[in-house]
Amino acid sequence: MKIFLSFVRKEFQHLFRDRKSMLILLGLPVMMMLIFGFALSSEVKNSSVAILDYSKDEMTLRVIDRIDQSQYFTVTKNLNSESQIEEVFKKGEARLVVIFPQNFNDDLLHTNAAQVRLIGDASDPNTSNIVINYASAIIRDFQNEIFGLQKLPYEIKVETRMLYNPQLKSSYNFVPGVMTLILMLLGAMMTSVSIVKEKEMGTMEILLVSPMKPLMVVISKAIPYLVLCFVDLILILLMAVFVLDMPIAGSLPLLLAESLLFILTTLSLGLLISSIVDSQQVAMFISLVGFLMPALVFSGFMFPIENMPKPLQIVSNIVPTKWYYSIVSSIMVKGLGFGFIIKQTVILLGMTLVFLAAAIKKFKVRLA
Amino acid sequence: MLETVIHTENLTKQFGDFTAVDAITFDVYKGEIFGFLGANGAGKTTAMRILCGLLSPTSGEAKVAGFDVYKESEDIKKHIGYMSQKFSLYNNLTVKENIQFFGGIYGIERKRLKEKTNELIERLGLVHEADKLVGSLPLGWKQKISFSTAILHEPRIVFLDEPTGGVDPITRRQFWDMIYEASNRGITVFVTTHYMDEAEYCDRVSIMVDGAIAALNNPSDMKKDFGVKDMNDVFLELARGAKRGE
Known part of the structure; x- marks a missing residue:
């Protein structure tokens, strides 16, 4: 010993x-x-977002504002045409482009079906996935807020909870x-x-x-x-x-x-x-x-x-x-x-x- | 009657078909300086490893310090010292730490070890270097420290495997003075070397060729037997007949 x-x-x-x-x-x-x-850090914070807004109406402004307010995104650029999208990604100026078609507000209120296009930069697949998910969630939230009061006849409400690590x-x-x-x-x-x-x-x-x-x-x-x-x-x-x-x-x-x-x-x-x-x-x-x-x-x-x-x-x-x-x-x-x-x-x-x-x-x- | 400390009889070690050590028989006596010579690949190292309890022989008998190499290798290890051709101290420990470590693994009691360490450092004239890293010392000094630690626990036998390789002639001479001193204290010295002048310093010399002992005698009789002037010629005479190459 x-x-x-x-x-x-x-x-x-x-x-x-x-x-x-x-x-x-x-x-x-x-x-x-x-x-x-x-x-x-694989959390996505303050990702830059570019907006291509063909409607420029009250509703799109509210959505944009909501996106900008979240801690995950910052709206950095407003685009004028689709041709600019690639350029923005190539320069790395945005991770996400949100496109609103024309008459977004009208479509939403009258036909109950408005479209938003989200385009992510999938050269970094994980991040773009996360970014798209966050953005979708924000838009969904916003939608629920607007229509929350007028109950739809049928509805499947998805409630997610991240167990053990709620803040991801x-x-x-x-x-x-x-x-x-x-x-x-x-x-x-x-x-x-x-x-x-x-x-x-x-x-x-x-x-x-x-x-x-x-x-x-x-x-x-x-x-x-x-x-x-x-x-x-x-x-x-x-x-x-x-x-x-x-x-x-x-x-x-x-x-x-x-x-x-x-x-x-x-x-x-x-x-x-x-x-x-x-x-x-x-x-x-x-x-x-x-x-x-x-x-x-x-x-x-x-x-x-x-x-x-x-x-x-x-x-x-x-x-x-x-x-x-x-x-x-x-x-x-x-x-x-x-x-x-x-x-x-x-x-x-x-x-x-x-x-x-x-x-x-x-x-x-x-x-x- | 001389006391026998190493005794072997027909000691043989085979690795597969290859017989590294071929039925060697010899005795080494207490306090003797026994030179163990042979060309590279003649089987010296294997024989030495068996005697140190590192390898088990294939057949034959061997006793070291009275203990059997088959069954009592642990006891053998307690009663021998060993210094190899490769430098065997730790470069990034100080002189003192090295001595204490090697003393420690041979189970020298702490207080006694401290005394011995100080005594040794003084004897080697290394008082100022005691707390220096061994790596910073010249090779000759290292070899001296190495030898001193190998006999710190007062073993019955010390095995030296080409201890003076790469050392200058003056330091080699000093080194041999230390060997003589140890031998006078009754420690048996079992040494391998490639320097034939060193062979002359030994009390008796054995020369291995192809795994067997080709000659065993004191240097002067050996020279007489072969009718040559120095050990170098004896060695060449025997080694020329070797069948094994490098």
Whole structure:
């Protein structure tokens, strides 16, 4: 045990000596949170709208005014002809063009069927989708206001409610995502690199000749990263709550416990990588390309897994980040208890054991 | 009667069809400086790894410090020191931290380790460098520190795998003074080298060719047997007959 402690102490000395890496390891989560929180916001606010109004009557002015008033849109330009639409999009002066045909007011009042055309710039499909939806909603609201009093004979009223995230805040989506990515990065990459470094430097041989058990060597190398992962985790959660105003809906102890499990998963993945490769570059490459990319793509954080082709959906099941992401968003956003995430937990646990067993086996084979 | 610290009998290691170490038999005695020579690929490293408890032999017998290499490799590890051809300290730790770390993993008790560390630093004349990073020191110093940490826990045997590779002649000479000193304290030194002048410094020398021990004697008798003037010629004489290349 004492031997073990002196080893762990040495690992911390390594870590603290390397100020640059420390800065990166602690700064990265803060940076990612800030970038995702403020720069990469997928909420659409203050989108510029161009108007092509052939009627120019009282009703269209009211609609335009309503659009302009909303926090999502700002009317920036009035167009005179359809030929200007493309130009506006090309110059990036508007994300949305709203077109009112002639006699909008009359049509609306007399035939009960007036048309509005919404044209979105779908070169950015997600944003244009959101913009169109917002605009439609605003117009629908307006319509209900006008005709609300005179009840139509038949009516299907659609009432939508966005559960768990009524304001559609994107932090609800990316905070779990950032947690997943950071832990994956630190756990798998840093651990594997630090172990492979010993191999590359030749110090591994010295350690193996010492009375320390090989397994102990590897475990004590992983411990500082376990601690660091946890520090980063706390950092992210603090930022989520206090900077981005994202409450933790579920139980914090449960969240921390599940995170610990995921950290163990990534660490054992790191150990597995380090037991296979012999150079730091290869370790880095494997963890970045082989694990971080799939982690990003298949976690469901950036791209919904349901939209992927079936084979890819199946592939996504073997990516540990998918399960952790689902756990985190269940706890943090939906506030679910352990009962709802048993499946994910068991899968993560299974993966950890498999990685660990494979790493140990591989490690022993190399020594024989 | 001399005390035997390493004993091997028909020690063999095969990797598939390839016999890396072919039935070697020898004894090493307490306090002896035993030179373990051979061309690259002759099987030196494999033999050494078996004796250090890193590899399990295929057949034959071997005892190191009285412990069996098959069953008691953990005990062996506690009683040996090891220094490899690759630089074996941590560059981004200080001299002091390195010594304390290696002392620590051999289970030297904390208070004792502190004393030993200070004593060692003083003996090496590194008082001013104690808190400097090892990476900033010249290679010769590093090798000396490396050797000192390898014998810090007073092992029965220390294995040196080409310890003086890339070191200048003066530092090499100083290094050998340290080896003599250790041997006088009763530590057995098992050393591999490619420098034939160093072979002359050894009490006894074995030369491996193609996995087997081709000659084993003290340097002066060995030269006499082959009728040549220096160890270099002995080595060339034997290595020329080797079938394995690099």
